[in-house]
Amino acid sequence: MTLETISTNTAFGGVQGVYKHRSASTGTDMTFAVYVPPHEQGTKLPVVWYLSGLTCTHANVTDKGEYRRACAELGLIFVAPDTSPRGEDVPDDAESAYDFGLGAGFYVDATEEPFAQHYRMRTYIEEELPELIAAHFPVDKSRQGIMGHSMGGHGALTISLRNPGQFKSTSAFAPIVSPLNCPWGHKALGGYLGPDQSAWVEYDACALIASGARLPDLLIDQGEADNFLTEQLKTHLLTEACETADQTATIRMQLGYDHSYYFISTFMADHLGWHAERLKA
Amino acid sequence: MTLETISTNTAFGGVQGVYKHRSASTGTDMTFAVYVPPHEQGTKLPVVWYLSGLTCTHANVTDKGEYRRACAELGLIFVAPDTSPRGEDVPDDAESAYDFGLGAGFYVDATEEPFAQHYRMRTYIEEELPELIAAHFPVDKSRQGIMGHSMGGHGALTISLRNPGQFKSTSAFAPIVSPLNCPWGHKALGGYLGPDQSAWVEYDACALIASGARLPDLLIDQGEADNFLTEQLKTHLLTEACETADQTATIRMQLGYDHSYYFISTFMADHLGWHAERLKA
Numbered sequence: 418m419t420l421e422t423i424s425t426n427t428a429f430g431g432v433q434g435v436y437k438h439r440s441a442s443t444g445t446d447m448t449f450a451v452y453v454p455p456h457e458q459g460t461k462l463p464v465v466w467y468l469s470g471l472t473c474t475h476a477n478v479t480d481k482g483e484y485r486r487a488c489a490e491l492g493l494i495f496v497a498p499d500t501s502p503r504g505e506d507v508p509d510d511a512e513s514a515y516d517f518g519l520g521a522g523f524y525v526d527a528t529e530e531p532f533a534q535h536y537r538m539r540t541y542i543e544e545e546l547p548e549l550i551a552a553h554f555p556v557d558k559s560r561q562g563i564m565g566h567s568m569g570g571h572g573a574l575t576i577s578l579r580n581p582g583q584f585k586s587t588s589a590f591a592p593i594v595s596p597l598n599c600p601w602g603h604k605a606l607g608g609y610l611g612p613d614q615s616a617w618v619e620y621d622a623c624a625l626i627a628s629g630a631r632l633p634d635l636l637i638d639q640g641e642a643d644n645f646l647t648e649q650l651k652t653h654l655l656t657e658a659c660e661t662a663d664q665t666a667t668i669r670m671q672l673g674y675d676h677s678y679y680f681i682s683t684f685m686a687d688h689l690g691w692h693a694e695r696l697k698a
Numbered sequence: 699m700t701l702e703t704i705s706t707n708t709a710f711g712g713v714q715g716v717y718k719h720r721s722a723s724t725g726t727d728m729t730f731a732v733y734v735p736p737h738e739q740g741t742k743l744p745v746v747w748y749l750s751g752l753t754c755t756h757a758n759v760t761d762k763g764e765y766r767r768a769c770a771e772l773g774l775i776f777v778a779p780d781t782s783p784r785g786e787d788v789p790d791d792a793e794s795a796y797d798f799g800l801g802a803g804f805y806v807d808a809t810e811e812p813f814a815q816h817y818r819m820r821t822y823i824e825e826e827l828p829e830l831i832a833a834h835f836p837v838d839k840s841r842q843g844i845m846g847h848s849m850g851g852h853g854a855l856t857i858s859l860r861n862p863g864q865f866k867s868t869s870a871f872a873p874i875v876s877p878l879n880c881p882w883g884h885k886a887l888g889g890y891l892g893p894d895q896s897a898w899v900e901y902d903a904c905a906l907i908a909s910g911a912r913l914p915d916l917l918i919d920q921g922e923a924d925n926f927l928t929e930q931l932k933t934h935l936l937t938e939a940c941e942t943a944d945q946t947a948t949i950r951m952q953l954g955y956d957h958s959y960y961f962i963s964t965f966m967a968d969h970l971g972w973h974a975e976r977l978k979a
Binding site for chain 1: 707708709710711714761762764766767921923954955956958959960961963964967
């Protein structure tokens with residue numbers, strides 16, 4: 418588990434790093450970012466995973482997420498992985514569209530060809546990267562939270578729901594709540610998993626909750642001016658699923674906010690504070 | 699003075715906008731960003747000007763500067779202009795280097811050909827843009843502060859020193875303090891103003907202070923791990939100029955910090971708080 422350091426920069430008293438490694442899950446090089454806040458030598462810190470949305474790499478939230486001040490104040494490590502495998506031999510969407518293939522791994526283990534070899538972001542995020550992070554950074558593995566944006570919100574919710582107890586806190590900005598019920602989901606899960614929708618269920622937050630999966634708590638912020646709200650994100654489906662299943666959740670509609678990092682950065686410190694309360698309890 | 703809105707996004711309860719207009723000073727279209735914090739309708743707000751460094755446009759600080767939370771809390775308008783004229787007929791550096799020409803206007807009015815026609819960033823920032831901003835945004839013109847980074851720190855210092863009383867507060871991150879005494883300065887001022895260094899003096903913060911210009915106060919942060927410190931920035935020249943001239947200044951060396959936006963964003967809220975104290979006094 419060797420790690421290549423691409424860059425490190427001092428920020429808010431801690432270190433923002435960008436790293437690269439050879440992933441056994443995806444069979445490609447993978448790049449990710451880790452912020453380690455100022456801390457006493459030898460202490461282990463809680464960690465928050467941030468999964469990014471369509472078209473993003475680790476760099477979008479690292480540049481625009483405004484998480485470092487809060488992480489420094491709260492003593493949180495912040496990990497930002499990439500959103501898909503990348504490389505010359507990694508197949509892309511046939512039309513190079515933004516919503517499938519490169520930059521759009523949807524946090525699944527693909528079973529369909531030609532994607533099954535490299536598109537294994539579920540195993541990468543659930544198993545390989547946590548081991549790597551724990552080996553190289555001062556992480557307390559018993560105190561992990563997960564959050565994400567849009568496709569990454571879908572990733573955070575489904576990964577947390579499928580792995581009870583692994584994450585003490587789960588939140589999302591403008592998540593895709595039900596791939597079974599939106600065009601992005603149909604294209605991605607159809608492409609990676611094939612037409613049998615019974616295979617999609619474990620990648621659908623609403624379906625997972627309906628089938629009994631539970632989280633201790635859940636925080637969602639969704640912009641009311643988000644262009645993707647009506648056709649793709651459909652927050653109301655999650656609200657209904659949580660109500661039906663008696664899943665505790667705080668789902669907030671934010672007036673005037675869109676789908677961008679202007680929205681995410683506005684509520685980032687609030688989410689991190691919410692995670693810290695649960696990770697430090 | 700018409701203004702074209704390129705984008706507006708809600709952020710931290712206010713509005714981050716990007717705008718374009720036809721500049722009479724530069725003879726080109728110019729793009730800039732303005733953040734207006736949440737405020738009561740009809741009130742006029744203090745404004746802080748942020749001048750960017752080499753290679754930047756308005757977008758760098760808008761993406762990475764992390765100023766919006768502080769501006770929202772403090773009630774400050776934040777204006778981020780571009781760093782040079784741009785367009786097909788705007789001459790660039792002969793070798794397209796990063797330190798002259800496009801992205802490197804140095805906040806001067808050029809007198810040398812072929813730059814004299816378009817490279818008029820001094821007039822643009824000192825005269826034209828303030829009028830435009832005041833006409834379109836709820837700015838209290840009696841309460842203006844100015845700050846900048848690197849080349850933009852040079853811009854902020856020299857513009858404030860040359861226009862006593864116009865800015866109640868002046869600060870900089872890693873400024874070029876003396877173009878007369880560094881390679882960037884020699885290339886830029888030589889290229890824009892010609893070889894007679896007597897014409898450079900009004901674009902040199904240390905020389906302006908030595909010749910009697912004064913500010914009510916001054917705040918500087920400089921990273922000790924900044925790659926440009928020794929050869930280009932030479933903070934000690936400003937320290938010496940201020941001591942010699944009895945100019946009040948707080949000049950802080952920050953251990954571990956480099957020249958990047960990781961450095962700027964770390965100290966941005968602190969600078970904005972410092973400006974707000976002086977703008978609201």
